[in-house]
Structures are given as structure tokens and as C-alpha cells.
Amino acid sequence: MKQVLGVDSLDADTDFLTLGATSIDMIRIVNRIEKELSYRPAIDELYRTPTVAGLSRLYAKQVGESVSSQIGIANLKGVHPVLSRLLDVPALDPADRDAFKQQQPGLRSDLEDAVAIALPAVNLDEGLYWQRRSHRQFSLKPVDQTQLSELLQCLRSCQLNEKHKYRYGSAGGLYPVQTYLYVQPGRISGLTHGTYYYHPIEHRLYPLRLNAELDPSTYDRLINRPIFHEAAFSLFLVGQLAAMTPIYREASLHYATIEAGLITQLLEMSAPICNLGLCQVGEINSSSIRQLFKLDDNHVLLHSLLGGAVDTTTVEGVVAQNEVRDGSFDQVADQEAARLLQRIDQLSDEDVARLLEEN
Ligand SMILES: Cc1cc2nc3c(=O)[nH]c(=O)nc-3n(C[C@H](O)[C@H](O)[C@H](O)COP(=O)(O)O)c2cc1C
Structure with missing residues (x-):
């Protein structure tokens, strides 16, 4: 060192x-x-x-x-x-990460000899970009159960010609990716905090561990934990690989991960319709997840999202929430604490009493 x-x-x-x-x-x-x-x-x-x-x-x-x-x-x-x-x-060190990102290394820059063909002009709907975006601040008011139902509805199957159809594809139509919900105390009206499995055919939540609390250290302290503390719920996309391996063998994890990506996109595009915001969280400490969601040895955590009601209380909030928090841990922690206190001030006495009671 x-x-x-x-x-x-x-x-x-x-x-x-x-x-x-x-x-x-x-x-x-x-x-x-x-x-x-x-x-x-x-x-x-x-x-x-x-x-x-x-x-x-x-x-x-x-x-x-x-x-x-x-x-x-x-x-x-x-x-x-x-x-x-x-x-x-x-x-890369943090200082070099921005420079790396600025270079846009995902774009090809080696084609200067080719003559590019301009595609016919079509209107660019910037609203679509604004609609699907990450939210990292949420209203502290409880999410309505109907909002949650509307969000999860995008994952619900529908029976067409006696077949269950989904709004996203799955290799071989196997649909091995399952959706699990963690509800923070007092943050979704009428739902006890704890963990649930979402059944996409029945459009029902199956309680798994009611009153269980997700350990905040599931999320890294600097970037994702402050988002978790504001979020009303977390969604975990978990692949049941046993539902795939008999057919897709070693490609199963790859295909299930693609499916989790499709589900994520669908959720992100559906969230604004129900006034909810989501933030994908790729890196989590998953040690407690298996037990919290009663998973078996064939379950693999693929991706997760944090969500809550969109916070429209401050103009700064709307702008700032689109930027990943940066700076030293102490600076970020101080800013977070100050901002949370400011927002708690904006809640009604009734909301504060309820939050205190639930926590
Ligand atoms: C696989 C994946 C993992 C991500 N993990 C995180 C994360 O841990 N924390 C976070 O704040 N955002 C995370 N994001 C969100 C990205 O930072 C975000 O999509 C990107 O900055 C573009 O911003 P936008 O979604 O607002 O358009 C993740 C996105 C993806 C696709």
C-alpha cells in the first residue's frame, strides 16, 4: 500500500x-x-x-x-x-473515469475512410429520453398500492390463443426470470414492509418474509445507499436457472441476463405512467437476499432496481436527481443528510408521525 x-x-x-x-x-x-x-x-x-x-x-x-x-x-x-x-x-481511478467516459469509447471512431449515409430526417422526440431515465430521489410520501399495481402490470402475462404472452421476450418462451419486491416500512400504503414474490399470471404478491428489513449494507455506502434510504421499494430480478438449463445448458445465464435487461427496460418505461421513478442498481451485496426471498440453490440474482414516487417538490431535485452523486464520502453524506432533513420539513405532521411509527 x-x-x-x-x-x-x-x-x-x-x-x-x-x-x-x-x-x-x-x-x-x-x-x-x-x-x-x-x-x-x-x-x-x-x-x-x-x-x-x-x-x-x-x-x-x-x-x-x-x-x-x-x-x-x-x-x-x-x-x-x-x-x-x-x-x-x-x-481506472475515479479521477480518470470521467475522462474515459468523455471519450465515448462505446462509439466506433475508426471508420473515417467510410462515407456515412445520412438517414432521412425524422423528428426526435426528446420527451421520450426525459421519460425513461434514472431517478435517485423519491418523495417520502407513501406510494399508493394502485401505482405499484400499475407498474407491475407491465410484467403481467395475458392469455392469447390459450397461451400466456408477455410484453418482453424470453429464450424458448421459458420465462425463468422472477420478480421480487422489498417494501420499506410505511412506504407503500396498505402493504406491510417485508419481502414478496410477484406472480405474473395471477398479478398477485405472495408474502415471503413480512416485517423483514433489508440490510442497508446491501447497497454501497457512497452511491446507492442514499438512494435506498429514500426509496419506497426495491425490485430484484432473479433467474431460476433450473427453468432454463435443461434446454439452454451453459447459455442459460446469458439468456436470463438478457431477459432481466428487457424486464428492466419495460419497468423503466412503465414507471412514469404511474408517477413512479426507478434507479437500476447493478452492484449489490447479495448475501442476505437468498434468505430474505426464500431462494433455492438454482436462483441467481441478475439485477435490481430501487423505486419510489417521483419527487417533484423541488426544481433542484428534478435536475439533480439525474446525476450520479459524486464527491468524497463525507461531502456526499453531509449533502444527503441536509437534503433529507430539508425534505422531512416539507412533510405534514401526519406523514412524519406515520414514518416515525413505522420505523
Ligand atoms: C446494468 C446497470 C447497472 C446500473 N447500476 C447503477 C447503480 O448501481 N447506481 C446508480 O445510481 N445507477 C445505476 N445504473 C443507472 C445508470 O447510471 C444510468 O442508466 C446511466 O447513467 C444513464 O442515465 P439515465 O438512466 O438517467 O439515462 C445502472 C444501469 C445499468 C444498465
Whole structure:
């Protein structure tokens, strides 16, 4: 850690934070560990155990758990030769990430010899872009059950010619991706907080663990946990791979992941119709999910979203919510705390009393 923390040697129990490690140092440490060990500790876990000893415990735990790793994307090294090759390059520091993004590396820039053909002019509906976007702030008022019903309706199947049809495709029509809901205390009217399975044929919620609470450390402290604290609910898209492997064998995870993407797009496009906003969350600490949702060994967590009623109380809110939070952890935490307090001030006494009671 010499270059990162500027010290020659470190005791196993020395707290990096007492050495003056900043949040950027913490990300550098995580990057370095990933490069050396092909294992990326969650930044949040590093904050909880910011010592060499803590890191080794995390690593040992990860090695122990890796066989039953729930998220396929967490350990893609070796899955595809291109990815293995690209992962040999160290991950970017936060300072360089913006520059990388600005280059728009996803666009081809090697075709200057080709003469591009302009497509016929058609109107560009900018409203569509504004409609489907990530929301990272939510109203603290409860979401109405009808709003939730309208949202989940997009995943509901419909019987056509005696067949169950969905608004998204699934390899072989197998539909292995299941939707699970976590309701935050007091945030969806008439629904007890806890976990539920959404049945797409019956359009019903099956309670799994009522009154259970999702551990906030499921979400990383810097970016996603503040969103979780405001969100009214979380959705988890989980693949039941046993519903696919007899037919698609090793392609099953790939196909199920594509299906989770289709579902996500459908949810994001449906949310504004019911005045709800959603934010996709790719990286989560999934250790508690299996138990919370009563999953079996063939379930694989594929993706997740946080959601709530759209917050239209402040103009700044509308602008700011479209930007991923940035800055050091302390700055972000302070801003978040101040903003939450300001918004709690805007609630009626009745709403505050209810929230306090539920929490
Ligand atoms: C696979 C995936 C994972 C994502 N994970 C996160 C996340 O963890 N936290 C977050 O705030 N946004 C997350 N996003 C949302 C992207 O940041 C967002 O889609 C992107 O910045 C474009 O902004 P827009 O959705 O508002 O158009 C994720 C998006 C995708 C597709």
C-alpha cells in the first residue's frame, strides 16, 4: 500500500482511515486488490474493516463463498476470452473515469475512410429520453398500492390463443426470470414492509418474509445507499436457472441476463405512467437476499432496481436527481443528510408521525 497511503509498512490492524486515507485512496486500494487478487472487495465493506487484517478476512470469506456466488457478473473473469484479456488492464481511478467516459469509447471512431449515409430526417422526440431515465430521489410520501399495481402490470402475462404472452421476450418462451419486491416500512400504503414474490399470471404478491428489513449494507455506502434510504421499494430480478438449463445448458445465464435487461427496460418505461421513478442498481451485496426471498440453490440474482414516487417538490431535485452523486464520502453524506432533513420539513405532521411509527 506504499504508494496509496504513503507509508513503508502497515500493521495488520492499523486503520487506514487513521492514516488519513481519503475515499479516493479507498477506491485505489480496492482497485489494487482487484488487480493483484482478481477479487474486488465492496467499498462499503472496506469502510467497515479498513485494515489489512479486515481485508484478509473479507478475501477469505469471498474465496469460501465463491462456489455459490449468486451474481454471475461478480466474477466474469475467465468466462469470455476478450474479457479476461481486457481485465488484465488495471481498473481506472475515479479521477480518470470521467475522462474515459468523455471519450465515448462505446462509439466506433475508426471508420473515417467510410462515407456515412445520412438517414432521412425524422423528428426526435426528446420527451421520450426525459421519460425513461434514472431517478435517485423519491418523495417520502407513501406510494399508493394502485401505482405499484400499475407498474407491475407491465410484467403481467395475458392469455392469447390459450397461451400466456408477455410484453418482453424470453429464450424458448421459458420465462425463468422472477420478480421480487422489498417494501420499506410505511412506504407503500396498505402493504406491510417485508419481502414478496410477484406472480405474473395471477398479478398477485405472495408474502415471503413480512416485517423483514433489508440490510442497508446491501447497497454501497457512497452511491446507492442514499438512494435506498429514500426509496419506497426495491425490485430484484432473479433467474431460476433450473427453468432454463435443461434446454439452454451453459447459455442459460446469458439468456436470463438478457431477459432481466428487457424486464428492466419495460419497468423503466412503465414507471412514469404511474408517477413512479426507478434507479437500476447493478452492484449489490447479495448475501442476505437468498434468505430474505426464500431462494433455492438454482436462483441467481441478475439485477435490481430501487423505486419510489417521483419527487417533484423541488426544481433542484428534478435536475439533480439525474446525476450520479459524486464527491468524497463525507461531502456526499453531509449533502444527503441536509437534503433529507430539508425534505422531512416539507412533510405534514401526519406523514412524519406515520414514518416515525413505522420505523
Ligand atoms: C446494468 C446497470 C447497472 C446500473 N447500476 C447503477 C447503480 O448501481 N447506481 C446508480 O445510481 N445507477 C445505476 N445504473 C443507472 C445508470 O447510471 C444510468 O442508466 C446511466 O447513467 C444513464 O442515465 P439515465 O438512466 O438517467 O439515462 C445502472 C444501469 C445499468 C444498465
